[in-house]
Amino acid sequence: TQISFDASALKKFVHENELGEMQAMVNAADSELRNGTGAGADFRDWLHLPTEYDHEEFDRIKKAAKKIQSDSEVLVVIGIGGSYLGTRMAIDFLHDSFYYSQKPADRKFPLVLFAGNSLSSSYLHDLVQLIGDRDFSVNVVSKSGTTTEPAIAFRIFHELLVKKYGEEGANQRIYATTDAKRGALKTEADAAGWETFVIPDGVGGRYSVLSAVGLLPIAASGADIDQLMAGAADAEKSYTNPDLTQNEAYQYAAYRNILYRKGFTTELLENYEPNMTMFAEWWKQLAGESEGKDQKGIYPSSANFTTDLHSLGQYIQEGMRNLMETVVKLDTPNHDVTIPAAENDLDGLAYLQGKNMDWVNTKAYQAVVAAHNAGGVPVMTVHIPREDEYTLGSLIYFFEVAMGISGYLNGINPFNQPGVEAYKTNMFGLLGKPGFEAVGDQLRAQMKENEK
Numbered sequence: 001t002q003i004s005f006d007a008s009a010l011k012k013f014v015h016e017n018e019l020g021e022m023q024a025m026v027n028a029a030d031s032e033l034r035n036g037t038g039a040g041a042d043f044r045d046w047l048h049l050p051t052e053y054d055h056e057e058f059d060r061i062k063k064a065a066k067k068i069q070s071d072s073e074v075l076v077v078i079g080i081g082g083s084y085l086g087t088r089m090a091i092d093f094l095h096d097s098f099y100y101s102q103k104p105a106d107r108k109f110p111l112v113l114f115a116g117n118s119l120s121s122s123y124l125h126d127l128v129q130l131i132g133d134r135d136f137s138v139n140v141v142s143k144s145g146t147t148t149e150p151a152i153a154f155r156i157f158h159e160l161l162v163k164k165y166g167e168e169g170a171n172q173r174i175y176a177t178t179d180a181k182r183g184a185l186k187t188e189a190d191a192a193g194w195e196t197f198v199i200p201d202g203v204g205g206r207y208s209v210l211s212a213v214g215l216l217p218i219a220a221s222g223a224d225i226d227q228l229m230a231g232a233a234d235a236e237k238s239y240t241n242p243d244l245t246q247n248e249a250y251q252y253a254a255y256r257n258i259l260y261r262k263g264f265t266t267e268l269l270e271n272y273e274p275n276m277t278m279f280a281e282w283w284k285q286l287a288g289e290s291e292g293k294d295q296k297g298i299y300p301s302s303a304n305f306t307t308d309l310h311s312l313g314q315y316i317q318e319g320m321r322n323l324m325e326t327v328v329k330l331d332t333p334n335h336d337v338t339i340p341a342a343e344n345d346l347d348g349l350a351y352l353q354g355k356n357m358d359w360v361n362t363k364a365y366q367a368v369v370a371a372h373n374a375g376g377v378p379v380m381t382v383h384i385p386r387e388d389e390y391t392l393g394s395l396i397y398f399f400e401v402a403m404g405i406s407g408y409l410n411g412i413n414p415f416n417q418p419g420v421e422a423y424k425t426n427m428f429g430l431l432g433k434p435g436f437e438a439v440g441d442q443l444r445a446q447m448k449e450n451e452k
């Protein structure tokens with residue numbers, strides 16, 4: 001992998017010996033992760049997903065992607081959480097900045113759009129309007145098959161497909177990515193004859209982007225999933241040695257835990273590229289769902305630079321000193337722009353004319369690291385060489401393996417998410433779902449009480 005991790009800006013915050021002091025704990029975390037002796041051991045199959053995937057299914061994914069490309073202008077991907085964020089960030093990372101606004105005539109591959117990631121009726125209405133009379137297919141992604149948001153969206157798009165193409169035609173345009181054997185979606189798919197893809201048993205939602213969950217829509221969008229997997233496979237090999245002097249993903253995990261224990265309890269993932277905004281959303285789920293439990297854990301947040309230097313920048317520089325930053329810095333943009341000369345110098349930019357914009361962006365990054373450091377914020381950087389499939393595959397694996405180690409370093413199960421159920425029980429109670437009547441009665445009584 002060509003990713004590199006830079007902790008040189010931590011000197012003021014972490015003594016030289018501190019990383020070495022973590023080695024024994026990292027060895028233990030590594031052993032828990034690799035040997036399955038830690039909590040959540042059943043959900044570690046993502047560790048070898050880049051090298052030990054189902055090749056027959058991988059070929060079917062490519063074939064399905066080709067079919068979608070041949071008969072659809074739009075692919076609607078229906079899913080939420082781990083069944084949404086990875087695909088969304090990959091589409092943004094791998095395509096043109098104005099991917100979603102390109103004219104249909106300029107589009108070589110289907111436009112990938114997303115549904116089922118909120119309960120907003122306006123969003124769904126507007127999406128249906130946007131698709132209009134264009135040919136479309138649907139990839140419904142849900143491991144359980146019972147998640148409310150995607151289930152509602154799928155009902156709506158299923159109905160639209162049947163209206164447009166008839167029952168049989170619709171069945172040819174629905175691709176279901178779900179559990180191999182269980183669940184409502186699997187049962188429905190088998191009954192209707194939809195093509196199905198598998199979310200492997202040992203892979204939790206937030207670790208699933210390199211399974212069919214991400215691969216089918218990413219391939220349908222025209223991106224190269226062989227390269228994506230190649231980058232991840234190289235990362236899988238690169239980050240196996242637990243020696244902290246050799247393993248940069250483990251270094252990142254160790255440093256963020258050193259900092260956490262000093263009171264830096266919020267971590268901002270930052271970029272200098274607007275098309276990485278969703279990458280941070282993916283990372284936030286990966287970090288937050290993995291680590292925020294048992295009343296502890298680093299709170300994952302994000303900022304988009306230089307945009308947010310003009311808003312959040314004030315807080316980061318001078319607000320409460322519980323922040324650490326991890327920048328994912330792109331070293332070479334796909335396109336650079338030269339700052340032009342102007343006849344007069346009324347804007348005072350003559351000193352920059354002829355310079356590349358990305359050079360300015362990088363100077364801004366260096367200036368920000370120094371300023372935030374001086375202001376009491378430790379900054380780490382993950383350098384990435386390019387925005388392409390290979391790099392993204394490596395980057396995904398870097399953060400996944402780091403989060404596994406980091407969770408064990410903090411003494412929690414990094415692979416469960418018991419806390420996401422509490423609101424669902426309440427919501428089902430209020431919605432009147434059979435079996436949840438008592439919860440509903442209790443909540444309504446409580447709400448009445450609160451109103452008094």
Ligand code: PA5
Pocket residue numbers: 080081082083141142143144145146147150204205206289417
């Ligand atoms: O990580 C998780 O478990 C969640 O974010 C799930 O991915 C999300 O709730 C969607 O679940 P499902 O794929 O079962 O519809």
